Amino acid sequence: MMNDTPEMVKKVFAIFVVGILIVGFFMAFTQMPKANAVNVNNTVSRFYVMKDVDQATEMLDKGTYFNKDMVPLRNDVPYTPITFGKSANLEDGAANVVTSIVVDYRGFDTLGEVTVLFLAASGVMLVLHGQKRKIPKKRTEPSEIMYVGTRIAFAVILLFGIYVFIHGHLTPGGGFPGGAIIASGILGLFLGKQGYSPNKSGLTIFESLSGMAYVVIGIIGLIGEKSFLANFLPTGTIGDLFSAGFIALIYIAIGMKVGSELSAVTNAMIIDTEDD
Amino acid sequence: MITLFSTLLVILIIAGGFVAIFSKKLLSSVISMGLVSLGVSGLFFFLQAPDVAITEAAIGAGLSTAIFIIAIKKVQKGGTSDDE
Numbered sequence: 001m002m003n004d005t006p007e008m009v010k011k012v013f014a015i016f017v018v019g020i021l022i023v024g025f026f027m028a029f030t031q032m033p034k035a036n037a038v039n040v041n042n043t044v045s046r047f048y049v050m051k052d053v054d055q056a057t058e059m060l061d062k063g064t065y066f067n068k069d070m071v072p073l074r075n076d077v078p079y080t081p082i083t084f085g086k087s088a089n090l091e092d093g094a095a096n097v098v099t100s101i102v103v104d105y106r107g108f109d110t111l112g113e114v115t116v117l118f119l120a121a122s123g124v125m126l127v128l129h130g131q132k133r134k135i136p137k138k139r140t141e142p143s144e145i146m147y148v149g150t151r152i153a154f155a156v157i158l159l160f161g162i163y164v165f166i167h168g169h170l171t172p173g174g175g176f177p178g179g180a181i182i183a184s185g186i187l188g189l190f191l192g193k194q195g196y197s198p199n200k201s202g203l204t205i206f207e208s209l210s211g212m213a214y215v216v217i218g219i220i221g222l223i224g225e226k227s228f229l230a231n232f233l234p235t236g237t238i239g240d241l242f243s244a245g246f247i248a249l250i251y252i253a254i255g256m257k258v259g260s261e262l263s264a265v266t267n268a269m270i271i272d273t274e275d276d
Numbered sequence: 277m278i279t280l281f282s283t284l285l286v287i288l289i290i291a292g293g294f295v296a297i298f299s300k301k302l303l304s305s306v307i308s309m310g311l312v313s314l315g316v317s318g319l320f321f322f323l324q325a326p327d328v329a330i331t332e333a334a335i336g337a338g339l340s341t342a343i344f345i346i347a348i349k350k351v352q353k354g355g356t357s358d359d360e
Contacts, residue, residue, distance in 0.1 A: 098327045164330070172326035180334035187342050262339060269346045 085239045093235030094169040094244035102174070103247045107229035111214060114254060118211065121261045128268040141194050150192030157185030165255030169244040175251040179258025186263040190270050198267055203260045210256040217246055217253070282322050289315040302348050310341035 084095065094100035102110055164171075165178030190196050221230035236243035292315060295308040313336030320329035 096327075173330050174327065177327075177330040177334045180331070180339055184334065184338040184342070187339070266339070266343065266346075269343060269350075 082238065085237065088235075088237045090235055090238060092231070092244060093238050094247055095239050096169055096171065096174075098172075099169050099174055099247055099251070100244065103168075103250050104231055104245075107218070107250070110250075110254070111218065111229070114211065114214065114257060117258065117261060121265050124265050125268055128271075142192055147192045150188045154185045154189050157188070158182055161185065161255070161259065165251045166248060167241070168251035168255075169247040170239065170241070175254025176258055178251070178255040179260075180262060182255070182259035183262030183266060186259075187266050190266065197271070198263060200264070200267065203264045203267070207257050207260040207264070210253045210260070213253040214250060214257070217250055221246070278322055282319060285315045285319050285322070288312075289319070303345065306341060306344040306348065309344070310337050313337040313341070 082090065092100040092104050094104070161178045161181035163178075164173035164181060165175045168174035168178070186198060189198075218229040221232050222228045224230070224232040231245040231247075233245035233249075235245050238244075241248075289312050292308040292312040296305045296312065299305045299308065313332055317329045317332040317337060320326075320332055
């Protein structure tokens with residue numbers, strides 16, 4: 001079909017493409033329009049503007065937060081210290097600041113991150129899918145101790161992974177490390193028994209459902225709070241397990257998704273390796 | 277104390293990196309890369325970034341090392357003939 005097009009058309013098309021590329025290249029040198037200057041002092045906390053932890057701590061200790069020498073920030077909002085276990089109904093309510101930014105304020109970013117991981121896993125599965133497993137004859141079976149030991153260790157590792165992603169808003173961790181911990185537990189199961197194979201369709205269904213749950217939570221926010229992935233649950237007391245709204249829900253979804261995805265990738269790699 | 281630990285970790289990371297580059301065996305390269313990840317994860321922990329430290333320990337030192345080893349096994353099997 002392409003061979004039938006005359007040479008002239010091809011040349012014109014090539015010149016057109018090259019022209020667009022050249023224009024795009026020189027557009028990089030044009031001057032960017034100047035943005036309006038924003039006075040940061042009026043929008044963010046003074047602790048952020050200061051960027052000096054020692055000075056901030058000193059000011060908090062001495063109680064000189066509202067010093068007369070400094071211009072007060074946000075006169076309408078009085079400074080109230082946040083106490084662990086006492087402060088309630090905060091804006092976000094997560095004890096772990098990193099989580100509150102990653103899941104709450106930048107929730108859409110995290111959805112993109114999950115999508116990137118999903119695409120990477122899809123690529124691996126696309127390349128390695130469809131290999132048939134043959135149990136090799138020469139290999140020696142792992143011993144009974146290995147078999148029982150990996151199974152017991154898997155239970156503990158699974159529990160720890162679930163702990164990491166359920167407590168994502170309280171302690172360091174979250175959905176991605178929790179899922180990776182669960183996947184490394186499943187890797188241990190592969191080592192324990194020759195020819196071990198997890199329930200593949202179960203992994204797929206689990207992964208799809210948890211990925212859908214993330215988007216559904218976002219759409220509930222869109223309906224309830226007029227913004228995609230908005231926090232629609234009460235934030236509760238800081239430091240409680242049931243606090244920080246929907247962060248725990250989203251991290252449960254992410255943890256299950258990442259765990260099943262990485263397990264499926266490991267499964268595909270190992271099955272392909274053992275195939276002769 | 278933290279300075280001492282951090283210095284030791286940095287030395288471990290640099291040594292692991294050199295082993296990973298100059299080792300003749302691919303397997304020891306991969307293992308020392310896992311060691312580098314472990315050191316980096318400890319360093320993250322000392323630098324007040326426990327979230328990244330947990331992720332680095334789980335993915336860098338755990339899963340990616342295992343997947344590299346599986347890949348090396350697969351490549352070596354394809355490179356040589358049917359002999360194991």
